[in-house]
Amino acid sequence: MQPSGRSLFPKARVDALSDGIFAFAMTLLVLDIRLPDDLPLTSAADLTAHLVSLSHQMLTYVISFFVLGAFWRSGIEIRPSSETVDRHTVRLALLFLFFVTTVPFSSGLVGRYGGLAPAVVVYAGNMTMLAVLTIAIRYLDVEPRRRSLRSAAGGVLPLFIATAILSVLISLVAPGQGMYAYLLNAL
Amino acid sequence: MQPSGRSLFPKARVDALSDGIFAFAMTLLVLDIRLPDDLPLTSAADLTAHLVSLSHQMLTYVISFFVLGAFWRSGIEIRPSSETVDRHTVRLALLFLFFVTTVPFSSGLVGRYGGLAPAVVVYAGNMTMLAVLTIAIRYLDVEPRRRSLRSAAGGVLPLFIATAILSVLISLVAPGQGMYAYLLNAL
Amino acid sequence: MQPSGRSLFPKARVDALSDGIFAFAMTLLVLDIRLPDDLPLTSAADLTAHLVSLSHQMLTYVISFFVLGAFWRSGIEIRPSSETVDRHTVRLALLFLFFVTTVPFSSGLVGRYGGLAPAVVVYAGNMTMLAVLTIAIRYLDVEPRRRSLRSAAGGVLPLFIATAILSVLISLVAPGQGMYAYLLNAL
Amino acid sequence: MQPSGRSLFPKARVDALSDGIFAFAMTLLVLDIRLPDDLPLTSAADLTAHLVSLSHQMLTYVISFFVLGAFWRSGIEIRPSSETVDRHTVRLALLFLFFVTTVPFSSGLVGRYGGLAPAVVVYAGNMTMLAVLTIAIRYLDVEPRRRSLRSAAGGVLPLFIATAILSVLISLVAPGQGMYAYLLNAL
Known part of the structure; x- marks a missing residue:
């Protein structure tokens, strides 16, 4: 299925798949906050x-939702940009979206364990992976001679990787407290 | 991931994520109306x-679907509006969408308990939270000197908060009857 | 949340919610075709x-998917149409979409029982309900003096209601054979 | 619901449903990678x-995600194309999307068994089925006298069918190793 040569793809369609996957992944997160089906609860207490x-x-859930929201937001920021993308960019976008779809799994895992x-x-x-791929996509999204790793990383993505x-x-020292590190990003 | 300075975001993309999250949340609600998998039903009765x-x-389910539908509808009403939004508006939109994604959870909770x-x-x-954030978003969506809390609340949102x-x-006095209050909004 | 007076809504947004709900409902149907989680299968036989x-x-699943597909298709057919809709049309569209979201439930029900x-x-x-609301929406979507129930029903919707x-x-006479009636629509 | 005569449908709406179904199917795949709910795990080991x-x-999951991604990508490649499609093309698109929605099922099946x-x-x-229908859609998407099966198949789709x-x-000879065949497509 690899298109040959200089295939072009409309950015609007990549955006549409991206919005759909983000919307679905962000909504799927809620499925992990469930009381077991067979819970015989009879009192308010x-x-x-x-x-x-x-x-x-x-x-x-809150952390995962707003982290996904922040990645989505950084992807839609208005920048000078072409209306078409080449196949390398589509591949990179799909790889990024793959790690968006794994968030409900890894978020559910850390929620329970x-x-x-x-x-x-x-x-x-x-x-x-989300942060590194965001940097890569932002880096490659500008014309070659104007590329800047510093600009692509935007100051906050390295900080985000550091909190990860x-x-x-933290979780090695104080089990169960590791997730609080991500709250640093909200400052 | 906080974009620095005067970042702008296309409203069309915020709308697309919003439509996606509403569509999924409204459809996810149906998952709570399920007969248990292992139910050995053998007669029509x-x-x-x-x-x-x-x-x-x-x-x-019906209440939650149409409440979400009404919030979605109030968000798409045609008003004089810019094609771009700033990062504060995107944040507020994400916060609103967060409370959209929690509706399948809280709706399932009240459906069972x-x-x-x-x-x-x-x-x-x-x-x-949905009503308050809708008021806030409608309030901030007009230019500063034309802002009006009365206009943003639109008359019906305070009524909706009152029914909540x-x-x-009601549920403190007559357990299990509380949900009927929301039917007042259908009048 | 009822917008007052002559509110207008962009048809493109109603379409976007509609496409999202159809896409999700059509994909959710597959969740009912599942082997139980704890099935200890050890041989190919x-x-x-x-x-x-x-x-x-x-x-x-096949019937439900293609029935939803046919309803979606009849909704996107190109007709002379306005770019905005009024609040009655949005309400009707939401009511129609409500019965789209119940299809995974009723389809799962008939699949199991x-x-x-x-x-x-x-x-x-x-x-x-889907057929009747489709007729109603198609009827109201043209200007008052050109409305025709015959044209809105399109010949096939009454047939579809008849097969329902x-x-x-059939299911009263021959339990378990009722679903085959829907195959008449494929002729 | 079969539209009579020469109905036309906007390609943009077919694309929107397609993007939605791909987005949900690709995200639904993650639901199969779940630890059982009642797993009493108490140690890191x-x-x-x-x-x-x-x-x-x-x-x-990785294979299914990227195979769906590749099919989606081959569908959005920019080609000279009309803005409307006829009802045969919509039918074929729905048939193709049907086999997109079955991927979470067949992928979950092969993941467990x-x-x-x-x-x-x-x-x-x-x-x-996905590959054959992609070839058919690409074949019919050009004007009759310029149709070419070779061009529609694009060189890689026959290879993909061969790996299937x-x-x-392989799975007949070495049970459990069959999925590795699909990795050939990544070369």
């Missing part, structure tokens, strides 16, 4: 206790 | 009885 | 037998 | 072991 027990998953280091590592890896690494380090 | 037992969840006050409180809180509060009060 | 046992659900009449009745009711009624009658 | 046990499902030949056959059949057949042959 029971239900409140179970809702409180979901607080870690809710924090993860946030006290175990491997879950935090998988989530941090997912976040790092920090979350892993 | 059994199946009818189980379908009738889903009536409270169906009422919740509608007889318990905390479920009604969570749902009412979700509805109130009413639903909580 | 076992797996083939279980796949064959899904054939009724697959038939339902196709031998029981209530499931076939629910599905037929859903199909009939036929499916109920 | 446990969690790592379970994540490793998901590696076959992850490989299937990749060691059993029927699962590999179903997946290969799904892939072959190869995957079935």
Whole structure:
């Protein structure tokens, strides 16, 4: 299916797939905040206790939603840009979207097993891939002689990668506290 | 990922994400109206009885669908508007969309535990956040000197918040009847 | 949230929500064709037998997908049309989309309990609502003095409603065979 | 619902439904990579072991995502094309999209039962249908006298069908290894 030679693709269609995948991934996240189907809750106090027990998953959900939102936002910022893209850019966009679709998985993993280091590592890896690919796409999206890694990284993406690494380090020392590192990005 | 300075974003892309998230959230609601997988139903009477037992969840589904529909509709109404938005507006739109994605959760909660006050409180809180953020977005969407809280609230949003509060009060007195308050909005 | 007076809404946004809901509902249908999670299948013959046992659900899936596809197609047909719609049309469109989102539920119901009449009745009711609302929307979409019920019904929608009624009658006589009535529409 | 005579449909709407269905199908794939809800994991080693046990499902996910991505990409390539399509093309597009929505099912099947030949056959059949319908759509999308099967197949689609057949042959000889055949397309 590799198109031969100098195929061109309309950026509007890449944007449409991207908006769809972001919208779906951001909405899918909510499916992880569920009370088990067979929970026999009969009092208000029971239900409140179970809702409180979901607080870690809710924090993860909030973080994942707004991190995805921030990546989406950085992708739609108005920049001088062509209306068509070549096949290398489409490939890179698909690779980026792949790591968008894995967020519901890694977010659900860290929501349920946030006290175990491997879950935090998988989530941090997912976040790092999103940040690195965003830098790559922003770097390649300008004409060759005006490319600048500093401009593509935009100051905040390296900070974001640093908080991902920090979350892993924290979770090794204080299990279950790693996710709080991502809140640094909200400052 | 905070874009620096005076970043601009195309409103068309914000609209596209918004339409996608509304479409998915409205469709996801149906997943809560499910007969359990392992239900051994063998007669028509059994199946009818189980379908009738889903009536409270169906009422919740209908309310949530049309409430989301009404919020979506109020967002697409044609007004004099710019084709680009700044980063504060995008942030506010994402915050609003966050509370759209939580509707399948809070709707499912009240569908299953509608007889318990905390479920009604969570749902009412979700509805109130949607209404307050809609007012805020409509308020900020006009140029500063023409802003009017009265115009942004549009007369019906305060009424909607009132019915959310009413639903909580009703559910304290008559458990399981709170959701009927929202039907006032259909008048 | 009822917009006051002569609010106008862009048809393009109604179309976007509609395409999103159709796309999601059509894709959600596949979730009903699932082998149970805890199925210990160890031989090819076992797996083939279980796949064959899904054939009724697959038939339902195929019917539901192409019925939704046909409704979507009849909605996008190019006709002389305005670029804006009023609030009554948006309401009607939302009501129509509501019955699109219930298709995964009623389709799953008939896929699992196709031998029981209530499931076939629910599905037929859903199909009939889609057909009636399509006729209503097509009727109201032309200027008042050129409206024609015959033209709105298009010849095939009454036939479709007839097959829905036929499916109920068949399922009363020959349980489990009702869905075959819908295949008449493929002729 | 068959539109009579020479109905025309806007290609933009077909594209919108297509982008939506691809976006959801590609995101739905992730739902198959799930740890069971009731898994009592208490140590990092446990969690790592379970994540490793998901590696076959992850490989299937990666393959399915990028195969769908490649089909989507081949559909958006810029070619001289009309802005409207006739009803035969819409039908063919819906048939193609049907086999896009079945990918989450066949991909989940081969992810769980990749060691059993029927699962590999179903997946290969799904892939072959996607390839054949892509060739048909590309063939019919140009004006009659310029049609060329060779150009529609594009060199890579026959190769893709060959790898699907190869995957079935491999799975008969070496159960569980069939999916590796698809990696040939990445070369």
